[in-house]
Amino acid sequence: MSPTRETILEINLDALAHNYHYLTSKLSPNTKVMGVVKAFGYGSEANEIAKELVNLGVDYFAVAYVQEGVALRDAGITLPILVLHPQPIHFETLIERCLEPALYSPRILREFIHTAEKKAQQNYPVHLKFNTGLNRLGFWENDIDWIVQQLQETESILVCSLFSHLAASDDLKEKQFTEKQIADFKSIAKDIKSKLDYTPFMHQSNTSAVIHYPEANFDLVRMGIGLYGYGNSEEEDKQLKPVAKLKTVISQIHTIEPGETVGYNRAYQSQGHEKTATLPIGHADGISRQLGNGTGAVLINGKKAPIIGNVCMDMLMVNITGIECKEGDEVVVIGDEQSASELASNMGSISYELLTAISQRVKRVILRKPLSTT
Numbered sequence: 001m002s003p004t005r006e007t008i009l010e011i012n013l014d015a016l017a018h019n020y021h022y023l024t025s026k027l028s029p030n031t032k033v034m035g036v037v038k039a040f041g042y043g044s045e046a047n048e049i050a051k052e053l054v055n056l057g058v059d060y061f062a063v064a065y066v067q068e069g070v071a072l073r074d075a076g077i078t079l080p081i082l083v084l085h086p087q088p089i090h091f092e093t094l095i096e097r098c099l100e101p102a103l104y105s106p107r108i109l110r111e112f113i114h115t116a117e118k119k120a121q122q123n124y125p126v127h128l129k130f131n132t133g134l135n136r137l138g139f140w141e142n143d144i145d146w147i148v149q150q151l152q153e154t155e156s157i158l159v160c161s162l163f164s165h166l167a168a169s170d171d172l173k174e175k176q177f178t179e180k181q182i183a184d185f186k187s188i189a190k191d192i193k194s195k196l197d198y199t200p201f202m203h204q205s206n207t208s209a210v211i212h213y214p215e216a217n218f219d220l221v222r223m224g225i226g227l228y229g230y231g232n233s234e235e236e237d238k239q240l241k242p243v244a245k246l247k248t249v250i251s252q253i254h255t256i257e258p259g260e261t262v263g264y265n266r267a268y269q270s271q272g273h274e275k276t277a278t279l280p281i282g283h284a285d286g287i288s289r290q291l292g293n294g295t296g297a298v299l300i301n302g303k304k305a306p307i308i309g310n311v312c313m314d315m316l317m318v319n320i321t322g323i324e325c326k327e328g329d330e331v332v333v334i335g336d337e338q339s340a341s342e343l344a345s346n347m348g349s350i351s352y353e354l355l356t357a358i359s360q361r362v363k364r365v366i367l368r369k370p371l372s373t374t
Ligand SMILES: *Cc1c(COP(=O)(O)O)cnc(C)c1O
Pocket: 036, 084, 165, 205, 206, 207, 208, 222, 223, 224, 225, 226
């Protein structure tokens, strides 16, 4: 492997394959898999991740917004793509690029039927989302009769699937609530299926439900974070392999006297004769200012170097007193020695936020190309 010469995000597709096999081994053989690749593949690199997932046998993709689906189509992805939160302004584009919308409210259903009719569609595949307690997006159970009536009045759309999303599948203290969400979703699906003359498929599980609530898997599971190597628990994290590693280098080393200060607003003051290293990564790259002033650390030659002072836009400084290192040495921000969930937990956050915050300025380096299927 070539040495690290700048800030990079290394994407390991072998880790992705490992995670895919580990998670799918928990599924019954006929459960289909939807790879969730929203937000640039959880901050990694959506196109290469998606291509590798195709090779691994994924059945479906999900993104949050229409433009994310368009990017996948532009990259040559031909599998069905569910758009979880499409905005009506992009419905025409969505249809032109064969993306499938989640419809979650009377307003959105009406607007989509309007666009589908305008574009002379017949049986355009859509997915109905029901709210079972997350109270974020979704129809309510008492919308069912109205929905069925709309469906009977148009030939433009066809309900491909019914789905719902769990609020706390990662938190076993909320088992009762989660089980109620699963039971409510079953009853909603049963009701609507009895009123249609065809049978949409059903899905409710995210990664943590695949791990804790197999009864929520139904026909398909929507897997995001687990594919990227995080399982929302220490035990699961041990089984999974982080796909993304964030690395940088030491730009400059300073030796400072007792009482000298480091960085903006002189936020750090040296206690003695200390050594500091300046790194070419800052809050514009996704390292939050909240990780400054000793809250977060990086690893240099296997040793923890705490972030000192305030994180700058393009740089941060770390204390390397007692650490054997030189300018140009590699620095690990997220990697084997410190996972994204560990670093995130220092600032009261989670792997999802830290990973997706890694900005597009950071160069993505794919360790190997997606396996060819030919
Ligand atoms: C993001 C998302 C997922 C994926 O969740 P993970 O916890 O990352 O597996 C599944 N379903 C919906 C509706 C989502 O928004």
